[in-house]
Structure formats: structure tokens, C-alpha cells
Amino acid sequence: xxxxxxxLIICIVNxxxxxxxxxxxxxxxxxxxxxxxARGTANKEAESFFHIAIQPEKEIVLILVPLNVKDAVLHSxxxxxxxxxxxxxxxxxxxxxxxxxxxxxxxAEHKDAEEKK
Amino acid sequence: MAEEKNLTKKPVVRKKVHSKVxxxxxxxxxxxxxxxxxxxxxxxxxxFGANMQFxxxxxxxxxxxxxxxxxxADPERAVIVSVIGEDHVPAVLECLEEKFRTIVNxxxxxxxxxxxxxxxxxVFNFLSDNRSQVRRG
Numbered sequence: 391x392x393x394x395x396x397x398l399i400i401c402i403v404n405x406x407x408x409x410x411x412x413x414x415x416x417x418x419x420x421x422x423x424x425x426x427x428a429r430g431t432a433n434k435e436a437e438s439f440f441h442i443a444i445q446p447e448k449e450i451v452l453i454l455v456p457l458n459v460k461d462a463v464l465h466s467x468x469x470x471x472x473x474x475x476x477x478x479x480x481x482x483x484x485x486x487x488x489x490x491x492x493x494x495x496x497x498a499e500h501k502d503a504e505e506k507k
Numbered sequence: 508m509a510e511e512k513n514l515t516k517k518p519v520v521r522k523k524v525h526s527k528v529x530x531x532x533x534x535x536x537x538x539x540x541x542x543x544x545x546x547x548x549x550x551x552x553x554x555f556g557a558n559m560q561f562x563x564x565x566x567x568x569x570x571x572x573x574x575x576x577x578x579x580a581d582p583e584r585a586v587i588v589s590v591i592g593e594d595h596v597p598a599v600l601e602c603l604e605e606k607f608r609t610i611v612n613x614x615x616x617x618x619x620x621x622x623x624x625x626x627x628x629x630v631f632n633f634l635s636d637n638r639s640q641v642r643r644g
Contacts, residue, residue, distance in 0.1 A: 396618065425567075426564070485620065
């Protein structure tokens with residue numbers, strides 16, 4: 391149990407774009423995530439005023455990342471799944487205090503290497 | 508002029524009225540486990556004094572090689588969100604970690620997020636399981 395070593399990145403994207411999000415996050419150093427289905431709501435009046443269609447079906451991607459890669463992941467998400475892209479994604483991070491159950495990355499890599507041999 | 512001054516001062520005065528909780532702050536405990544183990548973990552966390560929890564169903568995205576290396580072939584996950592008092596957190600996490608290690612297919616991840624604010628005394632007492640604060644009769 392360690393304190394303040396990780397942050398939880400929450401990324402809300404249009405349905406079907408969770409793969410884009412995970413790809414972007416993995417490029418920046420994230421390991422895995424959890425995808426939840428959700429329904430978004432938007433201001434109907436503003437939607438018609440700006441002639442923008444907001445797709446209500448959303449996917450929420452939860453990604454737990456170490457502090458040192460958090461900024462890289464957020465930047466990567468902004469570029470590859472941000473509001474200017476088809477995914478129309480929003481990403482933010484929450485501080486996380488205590489994390490248990492994560493397998494140390496180095497150990498997993500080591501195991502893979504051994505299996506290949 | 509005098510009224511304007513009052514208007515600008517008002518929020519400052521109001522801020523002082525807010526009481527700040529410094530004892531037993533609340534935390535949001537997020538536990539991600541396999542879907543079939545969701546009920547077990549919910550009951551388990553409840554036994555530590557989590558009075559409100561809910562479960563979200565999602566799916567994991569870790570690459571297949573890592574999943575199989577960890578013995579997690581099924582991507583269906585449950586995300587359990589529980590609200591728990593800070594004083595229970597070390598015990599819960601320690602016991603959860605043990606369960607993650609020992610239970611077959613019970614591997615998971617748990618972490619806590621600090622809760623910034625709660626409105627309502629009874630809500631706070633309910634969430635932090637302050638049974639002694641409740642007047643009976």
C-alpha cells in the first residue's frame with residue numbers, strides 16, 4: 391500500500407472510441423484500463439443553437455497510471471481523442487491515495503521474458 | 508458605494524461559517540474485480556463499515572499476454588464504488604490485498620480517492636458509519 395504514487399485518469403468519449411483512448415494511453419505508458427458504458431446529457435437548446443449533435447452514448451475509460459506518466463497520458467489523450475477528434479473526449483485525473491493489487495510492471499516483464507526463453 | 512462594499516465582502520464572511528471536517532474524512536474506495544466476484548467483494552467491504560456502495564459493470568482492456576500471465580482470461584469486470592471513513596481504509600485495503608492474492612480468480616485492484624465535500628450531517632454520519640451519533644427513541 392503506497393501513498394500518492396498513482397492518479398486515476400477518467401476519459402469520457404463517444405461510444406466506440408475506447409480503443410482509440412486505450413491505444414493513446416498505452417503509447418504514453420499506461421498499462422490497462424476499464425471501460426464503462428454511460429449516457430451523456432447535453433443542453434438541447436445550446437445543441438441546436440451551435441448546430442452540433444452530441445451523441446448521448448458514451449464510454450468512460452478509467453486508467454490508473456503512475457504519477458510520472460500521468461502528464462504524458464493526458465497529453466496523448468488530448469491529442470488523439472480530444473474534443474477536436476471524432477471521439478470528442480474529455481479527460482481529467484483524480485488523486486488516488488492508496489493502491490493495492492497492482493502487479494509490479496518489472497516483475498511481469500521479467501516473467502514474459504522468461505516464458506519466451 | 509457602501510452597498511457595493513458589502514456585496515464584495517459577503518462571500519468572505521460566508522466562507523468563515525463553513526465548518527471544516529478534520530476528523531475521519533471520507534474516502535471513495537474503488538475496487539475493480541472480475542464480475543463473478545463482485546457480490547463477494549461487496550459483502551466483504553460492507554463488513555468493514557461501508558454503508559453505501561454501488562457496482563458498475565465494465566470490461567478490462569489490458570493486453571491479452573498480460574491477462575493470461577495474471578490468470579485473468581475473462582475481460583468482464585465489475586467496478587465497486589464504496590464510501591468509507593478514512594479510519595477504516597488501512598484495514599480494508601490490507602484485507603483486500605490479501606484476498607486479491609489468495610482467492611482463485613479473485614485478482615483485482617483497489618484504490619481510494621479523497622472526498623472533497625459532503626452536505627448534510629445525517630448523510631455524513633450514514634456514510635462514515637457513526638452509529639454513536641444517532642439519537643434513538
